Amino acid sequence: MGENNKVRTRFAPSPTGSLHVGGLRTAVYAYALGKHENGDFILRIEDTDKAREVKDAKEKIVEILKTFGLTWEEYYVQSERVASEIYKKAALKLVTDGHAFYCQCKPKNAKSEGFSKEVRDPCRDMGLTSGAIKLKVPRGEEISYTDYILEKEITWSTDDVYDTTLLKSDGFPTYHLGVVVDDYDMRITHVLRGHDWLPSTPVHLLVYKYLGYDRPEIGHLTDILDPDGGKLSKRKGATSCEALLSEGYLPEAILNFVILLGWAPKDNREMFTLSEFVKVFDRSGFQKSNPVFNRDKLDWFNGEYIRKLDTDRLETLIFDFYDKKYPKDLITKVTPLIKDRITKLSEFESLAGFLASQPDVDKALLGKNYKIHLEEAMKTLSQIEDWKLENINNALMKLIKSSNFKTGDFFMDLRIAVTGSKVTPPINESIVILGKHEALARIEQVVWT
Numbered sequence: 001m002g003e004n005n006k007v008r009t010r011f012a013p014s015p016t017g018s019l020h021v022g023g024l025r026t027a028v029y030a031y032a033l034g035k036h037e038n039g040d041f042i043l044r045i046e047d048t049d050k051a052r053e054v055k056d057a058k059e060k061i062v063e064i065l066k067t068f069g070l071t072w073e074e075y076y077v078q079s080e081r082v083a084s085e086i087y088k089k090a091a092l093k094l095v096t097d098g099h100a101f102y103c104q105c106k107p108k109n110a111k112s113e114g115f116s117k118e119v120r121d122p123c124r125d126m127g128l129t130s131g132a133i134k135l136k137v138p139r140g141e142e143i144s145y146t147d148y149i150l151e152k153e154i155t156w157s158t159d160d161v162y163d164t165t166l167l168k169s170d171g172f173p174t175y176h177l178g179v180v181v182d183d184y185d186m187r188i189t190h191v192l193r194g195h196d197w198l199p200s201t202p203v204h205l206l207v208y209k210y211l212g213y214d215r216p217e218i219g220h221l222t223d224i225l226d227p228d229g230g231k232l233s234k235r236k237g238a239t240s241c242e243a244l245l246s247e248g249y250l251p252e253a254i255l256n257f258v259i260l261l262g263w264a265p266k267d268n269r270e271m272f273t274l275s276e277f278v279k280v281f282d283r284s285g286f287q288k289s290n291p292v293f294n295r296d297k298l299d300w301f302n303g304e305y306i307r308k309l310d311t312d313r314l315e316t317l318i319f320d321f322y323d324k325k326y327p328k329d330l331i332t333k334v335t336p337l338i339k340d341r342i343t344k345l346s347e348f349e350s351l352a353g354f355l356a357s358q359p360d361v362d363k364a365l366l367g368k369n370y371k372i373h374l375e376e377a378m379k380t381l382s383q384i385e386d387w388k389l390e391n392i393n394n395a396l397m398k399l400i401k402s403s404n405f406k407t408g409d410f411f412m413d414l415r416i417a418v419t420g421s422k423v424t425p426p427i428n429e430s431i432v433i434l435g436k437h438e439a440l441a442r443i444e445q446v447v448w449t
Contacts, residue, residue, distance in 0.1 A: 007039030008189050014046045015057030018240035019064050025258045030192045031070050032281040043072040047079045048172040064241050068251050069274045087173035090181045091133040099210040102128035121163040133167040143202050149219030149286045156202040164203045176203050184213040191218045222262045222290045232293050248345030253302040261291040303343045321345040333433050337425035359420025370413040374447045387436045392428050417446040
């Protein structure tokens with residue numbers, strides 16, 4: 001493919017909050033679409049809506065994308081391009097050619113005042129020479145395009161398309177002008193967007209047409225649905241990438257999960273690294289039905305990726321996740337015991353936090369014979385001189401047999417007395433790590449209080 005026909009894709013987030021899983025999905029699909037064709041992937045921060053911009057959001061977007069391995073050939077910040085007057089020149093050309101007009105109406109706050117129901121702006125035929133610049137949408141025409149993801153032609157009547165603001169009175173472009181000018185200037189060949197942006201497409205098609213630009217291929221992705229119904233909302237913090245990472249999900253697992261929220265391979269394969277996804281990427285894999293954000297499936301992916309890790313690597317991740325809260329040597333001892341059962345890094349505390357501090361024990365969890373179980377366990381454990389797993393195993397199994405205890409009931413009472421929980425790493429291995437003095441002290445505390 002020649003340089004002039006090179007596939008160039010982009011991810012163009014606005015710094016108005018944390019990166020949502022829907023945004024990550026758009027980014028990874030655009031990345032794969034470009035890289036699969038040996039093309040370029042571009043990051044463009046669309047930050048011209050200064051009123052909605054969140055402090056440090058630009059930097060966090062960059063950091064998060066790097067965390068997921070999504071690197072780019074070119075990086076742009078839209079507000080930094082305003083001084084070149086690239087947007088102003090485009091808007092003035094539209095005015096000169098009769099496709100846009102000046103408007104001096106006070107901008108409405110859609111949240112507090114609602115959206116205008118007037119499709120045609122009252123200033124469009126007033127011949128004003130200053131103010132915001134709006135698109136002069138023609139009457140009685142049809143405008144259409146073929147969506148390369150939805151694989152169908154979509155048509156609008158221009159009578160239903162609003163006279164949309166393109167350049168604000170402060171000289172900053174709105175999304176509708178900025179996205180068209182930048183995609184053309186950056187030679188973007190394929191635009192990939194969320195389905196919620198579909199209603200703005202006719203505006204963009206008109207701007208492309210009136211500026212004389214060749215337009216890129218345009219494709220719209222499915223909506224990600226909430227399990228409780230409706231579209232997955234950005235306002236649900238737990239579905240931001242930052243929130244998922246803070247819960248202890250691995251970047252590789254999140255990315256793999258997100259890849260399959262709207263795209264399916266031909267062979268029903270489920271596990272993909274980023275490079276593997278790029279290699280097998282096929283546009284025909286985009287799905288038409290809306291996927292559901294299934295947290296259980298994400299947990300499954302995360303567990304699979306945790307078990308693929310070298311134990312040393314998992315230990316380091318747990319140590320860093322808890323910001324040195326737990327001693328490294330304790331994590332080193334415990335990790336092999338929990339690696340096959342942990343789903344998220346955040347579960348280390350619930351599974352093994354008892355090893356670092358004495359837990360509260362709810363006696364309601366104990367069995368009816370707990371006192372005799374624990375008294376006999378204390379006697380047996382106190383007699384072990386060489387505190388090793390093999391010796392503890394042998395001594396306790398001998399006790400169970402000679403006392404005719406039920407094995408499951410005995411070990412459950414012992415587990416709860418020592419750990420405060422029914423779900424922990426193997427109890428005898430945990431007792432070894434705790435040490436003889438601490439283990440006996442915990443059992444005694446439950447027996448005599």
